[in-house]
Amino acid sequence: MKKYFIITIDTEGDNLWNVKNTDAKIRGITNKNAEYIVRFQELCEKYNFIPTYLTNYEMSNAQPFIEMATYGNKYGCLEIGMHMHAWNSPPYYPLKFANGGNNSYLGEYPKKIIRDKLCFLYDHLCKVFQAEITSHRGGRWYLNDYIIKCLEELGIFVDCSITPKVTWRDNVGYTKYSNGRSWSIYKDKVCKLKYKNIFYGKCNIIEVPMTIRKNSKNEKIWMRPNGKNLKDLLWLIDDNYKSDCNYMEFMLHSSELMPGGSPTFKNTRDIERLYDNLENLFKSISEKYIGISLSDFARKYIK
Numbered sequence: 543m544k545k546y547f548i549i550t551i552d553t554e555g556d557n558l559w560n561v562k563n564t565d566a567k568i569r570g571i572t573n574k575n576a577e578y579i580v581r582f583q584e585l586c587e588k589y590n591f592i593p594t595y596l597t598n599y600e601m602s603n604a605q606p607f608i609e610m611a612t613y614g615n616k617y618g619c620l621e622i623g624m625h626m627h628a629w630n631s632p633p634y635y636p637l638k639f640a641n642g643g644n645n646s647y648l649g650e651y652p653k654k655i656i657r658d659k660l661c662f663l664y665d666h667l668c669k670v671f672q673a674e675i676t677s678h679r680g681g682r683w684y685l686n687d688y689i690i691k692c693l694e695e696l697g698i699f700v701d702c703s704i705t706p707k708v709t710w711r712d713n714v715g716y717t718k719y720s721n722g723r724s725w726s727i728y729k730d731k732v733c734k735l736k737y738k739n740i741f742y743g744k745c746n747i748i749e750v751p752m753t754i755r756k757n758s759k760n761e762k763i764w765m766r767p768n769g770k771n772l773k774d775l776l777w778l779i780d781d782n783y784k785s786d787c788n789y790m791e792f793m794l795h796s797s798e799l800m801p802g803g804s805p806t807f808k809n810t811r812d813i814e815r816l817y818d819n820l821e822n823l824f825k826s827i828s829e830k831y832i833g834i835s836l837s838d839f840a841r842k843y844i845k
């Protein structure tokens with residue numbers, strides 16, 4: 543029996559691995575990688591895979607991506623979801639910078655601002671892409687109870703912010719004492735999101751965690767190509783297939799599809815190697831898995 547294959551692309555500006563912790567740096571964020579996404583989309587279509595583009599604010603203003611994604615979404619070849627980079631998403635709100643700080647987590651803002659940022663991006667994405675937005679991934683793999691509550695009220699019913707076995711506790715935010723979430727105790731299995739402490743009652747958002755599995759050397763292997771890990775990824779396809787998990791979730795950033803858009807793929811040669819690996823990988827995946835969008839997968843789970 544075939545399992546499901548879910549492709550998630552964090553669709554965001556160029557080279558965001560350099561910290562954007564001043565207003566000038568945030569204003570300088572570019573979205574040139576939008577022109578390079580169509581090649582990836584075509585490769586997915588060749589294998590009948592349906593990528594979910596988790597899109598942030600700067601990419602919702604990138605014309606080449608808007609055109610491709612609006613058309614593809616209309617014909618069911620892709621899904622548009624939401625990806626929140628709190629540091630570059632209206633309304634803007636000044637936080638107090640702590641020395642050594644990094645990009646902000648959404649949870650660092652006042653509740654009203656969190657809600658306003660989520661509502662703004664949600665409405666903006668629906669309008670720009672003429673799409674129903676039902677999926678989400680938090681920027682820097684972050685979520686908290688209040689964010690979950692807001693997402694549910696907006697009609698988001700699937701999230702993929704959880705990285706099983708991985709903690710972001712040591713990754714600081716922008717303000718003093720801020721840090722990321724720990725997902726160490728989570729497994730790579732579909733579940734309903736649970737409120738941790740603030741709210742009682744049930745949450746109806748389905749969580750589809752990232753595929754991360756430990757190999758025999760106890761290394762965490764992510765379903766995420768870096769141009770040098772094809773062997774690990776081929777192992778992961780097989781190991782995941784033999785497990786009791788009924789899906790596999792792939793991730794990449796849209797900026798990683800452009801030469802020089804990330805520290806991992808610095809030039810055209812790196813990008814060609816990535817596409818070589820992707821062909822290899824997708825061919826192997828298509829023998830055991832069938833493509834599905836994140837929201838369609840969640841819909842099956844709800845049923």
Ligand SMILES: [Zn+2]
Binds near residue numbers: 552554625681
């Ligand atoms: Zn991101």
